[in-house]
Amino acid sequence: MALVEIRDVDKSFQRDTQRIDVFTGLTLDIDAGSFTALMGPSGSGKSTLLNLIAGLDKPTRGTVRVGGAEVSAMSPGQLAAWRSSNIGFVFQSFNLLPVLTAYQNVELPLLLTRLSGRERNERVKIALDVVGLADRADHYPRQLSGGQEQRTAIARAIVADPTVMLLDEPTGQLDAKSSQEVLTLLQRLNNEFNKTIIIVTHDAHAAERAKTILHLEKGDLIEKPRVAAAAR
Amino acid sequence: MIPIAYNVRSVVQRPVSTALTALGVGLVVAVFIGMLALANGFSAALAKTGSSRNVLVLRKGADSELSSGLGRDVSSIVAADPHVATGADGRPLVSPEVYVLIPLAKSFDTTQIANVVARGISDQAWQVRNNVTVTAGQKPTSGRPEVCVGSRLTKRFPHTGIGQTLHFAGRDWSVTCHFTAAGSAFESEIWGENEQFMPVFRGEVFQSITFRLKDPGSFAEAQRALQADKRMTVDAHRESEFYAQQSQLLGRILSFLAVMITGIMAVGAVFGAINTMYAAIASRAPEIGVLLTLGFRPWTVLVSFLAESAFIAAIGGLLGCLFSLPLNGIVTSTTNWSSFSEIAFSFRVTPALLLVGLVFAVVMGIVGGFFPALRAARLQVVQALR
Ligand SMILES: Nc1ncnc2c1ncn2[C@@H]1O[C@H](COP(=O)(O)OP(=O)(O)OP(=O)(O)O)[C@@H](O)[C@H]1O
Ligand SMILES: [Mg+2]
Numbered sequence: 295m296a297l298v299e300i301r302d303v304d305k306s307f308q309r310d311t312q313r314i315d316v317f318t319g320l321t322l323d324i325d326a327g328s329f330t331a332l333m334g335p336s337g338s339g340k341s342t343l344l345n346l347i348a349g350l351d352k353p354t355r356g357t358v359r360v361g362g363a364e365v366s367a368m369s370p371g372q373l374a375a376w377r378s379s380n381i382g383f384v385f386q387s388f389n390l391l392p393v394l395t396a397y398q399n400v401e402l403p404l405l406l407t408r409l410s411g412r413e414r415n416e417r418v419k420i421a422l423d424v425v426g427l428a429d430r431a432d433h434y435p436r437q438l439s440g441g442q443e444q445r446t447a448i449a450r451a452i453v454a455d456p457t458v459m460l461l462d463e464p465t466g467q468l469d470a471k472s473s474q475e476v477l478t479l480l481q482r483l484n485n486e487f488n489k490t491i492i493i494v495t496h497d498a499h500a501a502e503r504a505k506t507i508l509h510l511e512k513g514d515l516i517e518k519p520r521v522a523a524a525a526r
Numbered sequence: 527m528i529p530i531a532y533n534v535r536s537v538v539q540r541p542v543s544t545a546l547t548a549l550g551v552g553l554v555v556a557v558f559i560g561m562l563a564l565a566n567g568f569s570a571a572l573a574k575t576g577s578s579r580n581v582l583v584l585r586k587g588a589d590s591e592l593s594s595g596l597g598r599d600v601s602s603i604v605a606a607d608p609h610v611a612t613g614a615d616g617r618p619l620v621s622p623e624v625y626v627l628i629p630l631a632k633s634f635d636t637t638q639i640a641n642v643v644a645r646g647i648s649d650q651a652w653q654v655r656n657n658v659t660v661t662a663g664q665k666p667t668s669g670r671p672e673v674c675v676g677s678r679l680t681k682r683f684p685h686t687g688i689g690q691t692l693h694f695a696g697r698d699w700s701v702t703c704h705f706t707a708a709g710s711a712f713e714s715e716i717w718g719e720n721e722q723f724m725p726v727f728r729g730e731v732f733q734s735i736t737f738r739l740k741d742p743g744s745f746a747e748a749q750r751a752l753q754a755d756k757r758m759t760v761d762a763h764r765e766s767e768f769y770a771q772q773s774q775l776l777g778r779i780l781s782f783l784a785v786m787i788t789g790i791m792a793v794g795a796v797f798g799a800i801n802t803m804y805a806a807i808a809s810r811a812p813e814i815g816v817l818l819t820l821g822f823r824p825w826t827v828l829v830s831f832l833a834e835s836a837f838i839a840a841i842g843g844l845l846g847c848l849f850s851l852p853l854n855g856i857v858t859s860t861t862n863w864s865s866f867s868e869i870a871f872s873f874r875v876t877p878a879l880l881l882v883g884l885v886f887a888v889v890m891g892i893v894g895g896f897f898p899a900l901r902a903a904r905l906q907v908v909q910a911l912r
Contacts, residue, residue: 345908348819350819350907350908351908370824371823374818374821374822374823374824375821375823376821377819377820377821378820378821378822379821381819381821383819383820385816385911387812389812389813389815389816389911391532391813391816391817392539392813393531393532393535393536393539394529394531394532394535398529398531402529402817402820403820403821405527405528405529406820406821406822450820
C-alpha cells in the first residue's frame with residue numbers, strides 16, 4: 295500500500311463566473327521512503343496538489359489518503375491535529391515568524407504535543423543540528439541568510455517527525471550555493487532518516503536529486519518515473 | 527497554545543500604532559477613574575459625616591436640616607430621653623444646633639458667592655461629634671461673637687485665618703480656631719455658639735438636635751420612643767444614614783455621568799483597537815497561515831490575537847492609572863443638592879478604582895480585538911499563504 299494515495303480526484307476553483315478545472319480524475323500513489331520531485335509549468339496545479347495532500351485544501355471529488363487516513367474527509371479540527379503530527383510543510387518564502395528566534399520557530403510544532411520542556415529542548419537541538427544551524431539557535435530570521443532561513447524552516451518541518459515532508463519550491467528564492475545545501479540536506483533526510491519527501495521545483499537540476507520525477511501538464515500527470523542519475 | 531511571546535514581540539515591533547492605541551485607551555481609563563474618584567470622594571465625605579452612634583432629630587417631615595425647626599422645649603425632652611448617653615461630666619451628650627446658610631465670597635474670585643453652612647452649637651457638640659478636632663487656636667469663648675472655621679474653608683474663602691474677622695449676618699465675627707472632621711462635610715462649615723447665632727438668624731429655634739446613643743444597638747427603640755412622644759412631632763434619623771442618603775442622589779448622578787461619558791469615549795477607543803488589530807492581522811496573514819499549517823487550531827489563533835489586543839489595552843490601562851493618580855487628593859467642591867450648601871471634598875483614587883480601570887481597559891481591548899481575531903481565526907490557509 296502506498297503512503298500517499300490519490301484516487302480519482304477532481305479539483306476546480308471558481309473565479310468570478312469562470313470555473314478553473316485544475317485536476318480531473320487524478321490518480322497517484324507515492325510510496326513511503328520515496329523522494330519525489332514534482333515538476334510542471336506555472337499553473338499546472340503543483341501547489342494545489344501539495345495542499346490537497348496536506349489537507350490545506352479539499353478535493354472537489356475523490357479521495358486523498360495519507361498513511362491510511364482519509365485526509366479529504368476530515369473536519370478542520372481533526373485536520374489541524376493530524377497535520378501537526380503527519381505533515382512537515384516548507385514554503386518557497388520560508389515563512390518563519392519574524393519575531394521568534396530560530397530556536398522558537400523550530401519549537402512551534404512541538405508546542406502542540408505533550409512533550410515536556412526538556413524533551414522539546416532536546417528535539418529542537420537535534421533538528422537544528424541536522425540542518426547545521428546549532429550555533430544560530432538564538433538568531434532572529436532577519437539575522438540569517440536565505441539559505442539559513444530555509445534550513446531553519448526545514449528543521450521546523452522535521453522536528454515533530456512527520457510522515458511526509460512537503461516542500462513547495464524550497465529553493466525558489468535561493469542562490470545556487472544555498473540551493474545545493476538545501477537539496478543535499480533533503481537527500482540526507484531521505485537516505486539517512488528515511489523521510490518521505492515530495493518537492494515541487496521548476497529547476498531540472500534540483501529535480502535530478504530526487505529518486506522519482508513527476509511531470510504535471512495542465513493538471514494531467516505525465517508519469518515519467520525513473521531513477522535519477524544522482525541516486526544511482 | 528501559540529506562545530504569548532509571539533504577540534508581545536509583535537506588539538513591540540510596531541511601537542507607534544501600539545502607543546497610539548494604548549494612549550486612546552489610557553485617556554478613557556483616566557477619565558473613567560477620575561469621574562469615579564469624584565463620586566467616590568463625594569460619597570466618602572458625606573458618609574464620614576455621620577456617626578452610626580448618633581441620632582439626628584428633625585421636625586417631622588423635614589428632609590434636611592434647612593427645612594427643620596425645633597423649639598427649646600423639644601431640646602429638653604430629647605435631653606431627658608433615657609437612650610441618651612451621658613458625658614464624663616454627667617451631662618447628657620445632646621447638641622441642639624442652629625443651621626443656616628450664609629453667602630460668602632470665594633478667595634480666588636470674590637464675585638463668586640457660595641452658600642456656606644453656619645452651624646450654631648452647644649458646648650456638647652465637640653463631644654457628640656467625636657471626629658471633630660480643633661487643629662489650631664482656641665474654641666470660641668462663650669458669650670463672645672467668635673467662630674471656629676472648618677479646615678476645607680480656610681483656603682477657599684478670605685478672612686478665615688485665625689485672628690481675622692469674618693462679616694456675616696450684619697455682624698463681625700472673629701475667627702479663633704480651625705477644625706478638621708476626618709474629611710467629612712463638617713469641614714466645610716463655620717461653627718459658632720448657639721446663643722450668638724440665634725438672635726441674628728432665625729430667633730429661638732434650633733434646626734436639629736443630635737445626641738449620642740447610650741447603646742448603639744438601641745437606635746430603633748429610641749426612634750420609636752421619640753417619634754411616639756405626644757409632646758413633640760419629630761423624625762429621628764441615624765446620623766450616618768441621614769448623610770449617606772444626602773450623598774446618594776449626587777453620587778448616583780456622578781456615577782451615571784462617569785459611565786455615560788466614558789462609555790461614549792470608550793466607543794472611540796474600541797474602534798482604535800479594532801483598527802489596529804485589523805491592520806496587524808492583515809499584514810500578518812502569512813504568519814497566521816503558517817501557524818494554521820503547523821496545526822494550531824483556529825480557536826488558538828483567536829485567543830492569541832485577543833490576548834494581543836488585551837495586552838495593548840492593558841498598557842493603556844496602566845497609562846490611564848498613571849494619568850489619574852495625580853488627581854488623588856485634589857480638593858474640589860460642589861453644591862450639596864439636599865441642603866444647597868457648598869461642600870468640599872477630594873478626589874479619592876483608591877486601589878480598587880485603579881483595578882476597575884485596568885479591568886475596563888482589558889475589556890475594551892477584548893471587545894475591540896474580537897472581530898479582528900475572529901477574522902484571523904477564519905483565514906483560509908491557502909489564501910493566507912498565496
Ligand atoms: N485559491 C484559488 N482560487 C482560484 N484559483 C486558484 C486558487 N489556487 C489555485 N488556483 C488556480 O489553479 C491553478 C493551479 O494553481 P497552482 O498554484 O496549483 O499552480 P502551480 O503549479 O503551483 O503554479 P506555480 O508554478 O506558478 O506555483 C492556477 O490556474 C491557479 O490560478
Ligand atoms: Mg505553486
